Amino acid sequence: MNGEYAEANAETLAGARETRPELPAPLPVDDDPRPLYDRIQDVIALYPERKSAVIPALRLAQEQYGWLSEQAFDEVAEATGFTPAYCKSVASFYDMFRLHPTGRFEICVCTNISCALVGAADTVLAFERELGIHRGETTDDGLFTLKTVECYGGCGWGPVVSVNERYHEPFPAEQVPELVAALRADAEGAA
């Protein structure tokens, strides 16, 4: 059943590969060894009012811990001068903040209209089959979380998939097994 749509969208995908600009290599992850508290002070200094630093501070905490636990909220609150409840109320508004632990690889598939028209449903189903989980779930080994997300701004180059915030586009269903295998190998290599 994957083949059917893959063929139907083959021309569109080929066109997308031609028009999509080449992306620069990812920059290395910021490995500032200083405590979270100190790094948040640097961010606060950028803004006329310190409240503006709450969202960047939440991001720093999430990058450090992988998700926003009660402890993470306490630390952000301590560093910014707002209450943990306030920080949580802000975080819960935004889709990218994780209020629960997530797999080591967070795989997001855009299912908004443009991606859906060119096979995003098949990409989602292929991930579900390959990983043995449904969208919204994490594998038992803690390696993968699969999410469907709203428009990622890659509409002409869809279906768009991101792995830990890095875009892969276009990403039709038939590329799923290879990617999952590569990520598994990556995890084993690092272990």
Add this chain to the structure above:
Amino acid sequence: MSDVRILLDFEGHRRDIAEYERHGGYQQLRKALAGEPGDVVAAVDSSGLRGRGGAGFPTGRKASFLPKDRKPAYLCVNADESEPGTFKDREIMLRNPHALIEGILTMSFGIGATSAFIYIRGEYRTEFEVLRSALEQAREKGYVGRNVLGSGYDATVVLHRGAGAYICGEETALLSSLEGERGQPRSKPPFPAVAGLYAAPTLVNNVETLASVPYILAMGGEAYAQIGTERSKGTRVFSLSGNVRRPGNYELPLTSTLRDLIEGHGGGAPDGRTIKAIVPGGSSTPILTPDQIDTHLDYESIAEAGSMAGSGAIVVIDDRTCMVQLALRVAEFYRHESCGKCTPCREGTRWGVEIIRRIEMGEARQGELDLLLNVCDRILGKCLCPLGDAMAMPVASYVTKYREEFQRHIDEGGCPFVEKSPITGLYHDMELVR
């Protein structure tokens, strides 16, 4: 079919500042700093440039609303591109980031801004890195920082990442988010020009709008105004997606037609299929039918055709697609993104989704199409921001223009397109269907 291009008139990218400078980059900043701030706004005003975010408001006039000499004042760059179907600001940032930065610097000087903030959506991580590198290069060259090029003008630019919320593309929600709050819109007036970021005078402009500024200054406002139609000036980067042979971003003069874009550049529908519907300005705009493909792409022509030019995102839908599934996807998106502040939007988007879901699943009773139109009508124009309208307008247009197809779902007790529609897999168990 004319091929005037301004913003993306080159192959590859100009991320390297030297490459941008070789093509005249940062000369307009130099010139602007040597002249009067008012000259920048006057040139933009005479160009007739209209905001490329979605509303299409004249940029020069918007800038002129800021009270003179009230400090601090801010420029906020809307790089929160989120309207489904739109991916052109992303390409501009990836390929021509310094045009955006030069536009920010000249416009900041023009309005007397003390600082500029770039609000880039959180998902655009690579684009954030591109802008960060570009800003570092500009800082090293003395274009950003204290006393820019010895002019006495101090330019501060802060790059701020969002965290995933469509509504933050709405300018007052963007300001709430930038202030460290939940991204909820505020009532207008007061408009941001009077009380924006930190209650100071603030100009909010989209990426494409600001990136156009250096080119307008280089060619002169009057020359820019020669391109396009009487009221829609210049070129626009259109995002073409969906069922076409060559999806992508295409910069075209505003005299072009949907046919130029979809057939001329996009190669038309693939595999000999036919076009069933066209989204002309992002998913929030009313749908057009294939017989409207000769509509011009300027703001007025699309309005006359019964829709909106919006964010310049054209989505082509071919004859396999179920319009009810499409409506469901669109409605679900706006329900998910509703900030919850205004009741008609918060409740109406939810009920809209529920009714469309019932229609798709064959659970709807006779009369529910009118109920759906009624729900849309009760949202339209009744909220602080246009998010609720963004569901109500397209959904009402789908029901009105493809009513027979919606009705068939009710009459037949299910979706007649379940086997061939590409969206089916999101809603039905594919293993059971086939």
